[in-house]
């Protein structure tokens with residue numbers, strides 16, 4: 246059969262059917278304004294018209310990707326924008342995060358959102374995200390998202406677990422040397438016209454002990470780099486982790502603090518790591534040692550750091566992260582509404598302050614852009630959730646478009662007994678070509694490709710699945 250001409254195809258797409266399937270059980274719609282006008286916006290069933298010509302089918306997406314709206318905040322890299330645009334998605338992108346009211350307005354209509362560490366997606370914002378299928382954290386940290394609420398509402402969350410690890414480790418190496426040589430102070434003095442050539446309390450790092458708290462992706466990279474410059478490395482982690490090089494794991498934070506000349510923090514933001522380094526820990530540290538925090542601002546108690554530096558227990562500190570960080574460039578970290586301790590901190594000698602730039606290199610941002618946008622695209626187009634941090638990781642080989650009347654069912658549900666039986670009863674009128682199901686805590690995810698489904702069956706299938714008791718969200722791709 247000759248290929249169908251492009252005009253016909255476009256006309257076919259315009260005729261695509263969309264269903265209203267918003268999840269009224271899980272999102273409080275009373276609090277959501279009803280301003281959406283585009284019927285596609287309420288659709289979580291993606292349909293293409295039936296296209297008979299298989300030569301064309303192969304070149305097509307499983308639904309009209311032009312309907313997908315993606316909001317990108319915080320200057321997400323162009324690599325991601327290009328990948329999304331190549332898919333035909335509608336992309337709206339901003340250099341900074343958005344004020345809460347604006348974010349709420351925008352999040353109501355989008356199917357996917359991309360953020361970095363500044364955009365806080367709490368349940369009180371996500372409850373407005375009626376059409377949201379997926380969140381991409383274009384960074385390592387996911388603590389800025391209410392992962393539990395997102396999962397319970399069928400919103401998958403992805404991140405980039407290691408694409409900026411090397412950049413952070415390199416920054417920390419620079420900071421270790423800068424603190425040891427008081428480079429920040431010397432540079433400030435020169436900028437203000439003062440020549441101050443000193444060697445007093447300036448050190449080589451060779452032979453000094455680096456204590457790494459959190460020996461994950463970043464901590465272990467740092468370990469290798471530090472050893473290559475002649476440092477001894479010890480580390481503390483809640484897990485038993487294989488040492489790289491000649492590094493040694495110690496059994497307690499206290500032991501690490503007592504032994505290290507430089508302490509560098511690389512733990513995630515969790516309830517356990519809040520104020521992990523405070524007055525008792527500074528008391529345990531070696532006289533004249535140094536602290537570096539490029540993890541999360543909640544990990545160090547800044548008032549305690551200020552006190553420890555004032556009494557000269559700590560000889561210097563480098564901070565890249567803060568308890569409250571401004572939402573955009575140009576804002577003042579030191580406004581009282583953000584951080585009350587600022588003037589005291591800035592008046593201290595040998596303190597390096599950077600604006601959360603650990604992962605901010607061209608290499609890291611471009612790699613993160615590619616990695617996370619590809620994960621989101623696979624999830625949107627095929628339902629594949631490999632790499633998701635809050636829902637089960639489920640995958641099937643690509644939808645077999647050589648098969649006629651094939652539909653991929655993406656069914657996220659509460660993880661309670663009997664659901665699979667109910668769903669498979671519904672699917673059992675068709676030939677289930679392949680199926681995969683997994684659970685993660687209270688959430689389960691079933692993916693099935695079923696054959697011999699004609700157009701009328703699809704609407705019925707959707708209606709039956711929609712009526713199941715423990716459903717969280719459904720998407721049908723074909």
Ligand SMILES: NC(=O)c1ccc[n+]([C@@H]2O[C@H](COP(=O)([O-])OP(=O)(O)OC[C@H]3O[C@@H](n4cnc5c(N)ncnc54)[C@H](O)[C@@H]3O)[C@@H](O)[C@H]2O)c1
Pocket residue numbers: 385386387406407409410413458459460461462463464481482483484511512513514515517518539540541565566601602603604605
């Ligand atoms: N400054 C930046 O720009 C920047 C960039 C990337 C990552 N980060 C932050 O750095 C941190 C570490 O990132 P990562 O990729 O190495 O994470 P990771 O998950 O690979 O490693 C974290 C390690 O910390 C350990 N850990 C967790 N809780 C602990 C505790 N209470 N005590 C001791 N160890 C504990 C874990 O077992 C793990 O080995 C994260 O907070 C991340 O958000 C900051």
Ligand SMILES: O=C(O)[C@H](O)COP(=O)(O)O
Pocket residue numbers: 361362363383384385386387409601602603604605
């Ligand atoms: O979690 C991360 O990867 C870092 O904190 C970097 O965050 P950013 O992308 O907002 O710079």
